[in-house]
Amino acid sequence: MAETGTTTPRERYRTQVRTEIKERAWEQIATAGATALSLNAIAKQMGMSGPALYRYFAGRDELITELIRDAYGSLADTLRTAAESGADLTALAHALREWALADPHRYFLIYGTPVPGYQAPDDVTGIAQGIMATLLDACAALPSDGPATPFDTHLESHRQWAAGHPAPPAALHRGLALWTRLHGVLSLELAGHFNGMGFDPALLYAAELDDLLSR
Amino acid sequence: MAETGTTTPRERYRTQVRTEIKERAWEQIATAGATALSLNAIAKQMGMSGPALYRYFAGRDELITELIRDAYGSLADTLRTAAESGADLTALAHALREWALADPHRYFLIYGTPVPGYQAPDDVTGIAQGIMATLLDACAALPSDGPATPFDTHLESHRQWAAGHPAPPAALHRGLALWTRLHGVLSLELAGHFNGMGFDPALLYAAELDDLLSR
DNA sequence: GAGCTTCAGTGATAGCCTCTAACTAAATCT
DNA sequence: AGATTTAGTTAGAGGCTATCACTGAAGCTC
Incomplete structure (x- = not known):
């Protein structure tokens, strides 16, 4: 019933x-x-x-805001459920790519060209922080050897963005680099900038990920 | 006169x-x-x-196409003149960032959300190849030690995108990674996704570049 | 169950936009 | 000087977002 x-x-x-x-x-x-x-x-x-x-x-803007909210929520759910079933960074990156390829325009709704006047509502930035937290969890689970870079120390003193996440600076750095690198490959691929180049974007994506894991 | x-x-x-x-x-x-x-x-x-x-x-589309052409040309000129006056990869990356920050919407006109039906005219793709060639020149000037990765060998057999550029596979790989990583940081920064996070995007940009140079 | 209130959906309208078509007037060419 | 090309005009079709006043039905109250 x-x-x-x-x-x-x-x-x-x-x-x-x-x-x-x-x-x-x-x-x-x-x-x-x-x-x-x-x-x-x-x-x-x-x-x-x-x-x-x-x-x-109330208008076109409110509808789009709602769609953005849903897109963020869908991505956060996808990554969180993957993480809860034991996915490591590689699996998380794969889940992200699958999610993006499933509906490129949904990806661009979040990470594409910003509309000039638009300011995301608070709950959306909250969801975005949740996405970052999922990535940081997976980064913190990795061993981080090697010396601290200057950017690591910069992050040490500017880490309020991590919303209190307990990851060490090297993991924060890895999380940020993961985000920007995967987005770099994904967005150029989805926008068609690799068209006609012949190589397989999936392999570049995997190579970028591997490079990030082994350092 | x-x-x-x-x-x-x-x-x-x-x-x-x-x-x-x-x-x-x-x-x-x-x-x-x-x-x-x-x-x-x-x-x-x-x-x-x-x-x-x-x-x-002829219409709004033709005007925008013309603007895209000019934007590509402006970026290609900026990088080429920098390279001709002896800029290394670091200086090239810096020039790219300056160019993007000078007019973010111009950057997004090239690298932002694609418009669904749009197909870039041939001369524009030619300019894009020129930009890539400038980057590859700078990459080829660097020593590339270290073993070849699987993606390197993949590039070896799928290198028609380089338009006959004589760079070795490792340099091609470095050129692609340079492009995607710098774009990853730049586009997220320009779109405001780092707002309120506290850290300095310029340092992340530099860190990504350094990581790429020392491997 | 009768009457009141709330609310979904309507048509009309204003003000944008792109783009086409017919026309005027000026500059250029022969 | 006359013919032709062309820059710019107004009018208008068709699209869009958005507001307003109105109708009719659904739900609520006594």
Whole structure:
């Protein structure tokens, strides 16, 4: 008996329409990117006319913000469930790549060109910190030999971004480098900058990861 | 006597208006990003009304294509002149970062979220190859000790992207890694993903570069 | 169950945008 | 001087976001 708790029929209908709007929005984004997202088109697809959508979202910006929130949440979930089932850094990196390849425009919604005036709401930055924490956990589980670099010591004194994560500076450094390197390969690959170059982006991705693990 | 060769007054006027249009377009892009670029607004700024711009550009897409071409050209020039005055890899990386920070939206016009249907014209991919060649030249000038990695051998057999560049596989690998790593740090920095984290992105950029040089 | 309130959805409208088409007027060419 | 090319105009089609006033139905209260 799928009792939905103490929700009124109106609320249930409302959330159902909201999620259908978001589903259509994701379809549009997957095929034509976020800039092509049109409230009007979504409304017509759903058989209702234009301004009706403004009952459910204050505007285009609020819808996109919600989609960004969901994208962050999806990535955080993907990495967290992978980590909870014992994934190491390699497996985490693989999960990230799979997630990105599954819907490139969703990746760019998070890590692509920023929209000038946009400021992410607090809960989104919280989720982003959670993603970083998952990566740092996996980094802290690795042995970190070798001398501390100057950047390590810089991180030692500027580590409030880690939100109190107990990883040692070398692990923080590794976490940051992991993030930036994987994003470097992924974003160029997804944007098509490797097209026609012949080599396999997956191997470059793996090579970058290996280099990071063995140092 | 700045004789402009065998150009008619009409041609001169035409190219002058074209460049003024592009200047206004760059101003718009620098402040509000490429998605906010409006032909209408540019026309009004220049004191003429809407459709007049279509005498100079076939449409919004052609203008943006032209801007992308110019951005690529500007980056290629910056790196090439730096290389010609004896810059090593570190100096090249520094020049790249300066160029990106000078106008982040120009960087994203090249390396940001791709527009779905867009296919870069041939001459643009040619300029992109030139940029890569400058990087590879600097990589080939470095000693490459250490054993060949599996990815090196993969590159050995898939090196048509290097457009006949004579660099050894290890240098090709280093060139690719340089590109992706610097882009990884730069794009996240420019997109504001390091905001509020406290550490200095320039130091991370330098650390990534150092790691690449000493291996 | 009758009446009141809330709310989903509508059409009309304003103000942007890109882009096309027909036309005017000026500059250039012959 | 006359013919031609071309820069710029207005008008308009069709798209978009977003607001407003209104209708009709669903839910709530007594």
